[in-house]
Amino acid sequence: MEDEVDRLVAAWRRERPDLDVEPLEVLSRVSRLARHLDRARRLAFSEHNLEPWEFDVLTALRRAGTPYQLSPGQLLTQTLVTSGTMTNRIDRLAKKGLVERLPDPSDRRGVLVRLTDEGRDRADQSLAGLLAQERAILGELSRAQRTELAALLRQLTAPFDNIPG
Structure with a gap:
């Protein structure tokens, strides 16, 4: 199953083969998911004004x-x-x-x-x-x-949660 991020990464690999674009494979998906989650949250909250x-x-x-x-x-x-x-x-x-x-x-x-x-x-x-x-x-x-994904995301986010200010 191919998604939009696969197409984006393939295009960058073609256009900039000198760069390691592997981070895009994870973080572009997290970014896109965050946008979908934001829309879903706004919908859930708006139903309760x-x-x-x-x-x-x-x-x-x-x-x-x-x-x-x-x-x-x-x-x-x-x-x-x-x-x-x-x-x-x-x-x-x-x-x-x-x-x-x-x-x-x-x-x-x-x-x-x-x-x-x-x-x-x-x-x-x-x-x-x-x-x-x-x-x-x-x-x-x-x-x-879900448990595995939560654990992996925790590894990424925990250092940010422990930064003061």
Whole structure:
């Protein structure tokens, strides 16, 4: 079975035989897959009237467990955005009734962001939709193939996850 990346690699090998284009065979496929995954995620989130960034914040709070709350700093760490961006996102989610701000009992100047019941329901529903989309993308891969692919991708991504900033 030939795909678009095979054609792209063959063309580069023909045009630039002096270069080793082997990385394209893996990373061009990862890039193309990422675009398909992005489309599938947007579809899953839009079915629940969420933007991808809203899903990220809501599910970070949902994963925190009862009472589904985190400090803005903890949300920054999990979503990899700046503090100004996070403040704006919390404001927008609070206006929609998906999160609420509460005083932090351990820090008089601090706040906690808590998921509302509606926010929890939207996070849960959109996660179920996302998983259905992702299962479709994985298609006919066996459980063993999925496990192997996950392990190989972990080898590639783990060093990036351990880089500060």
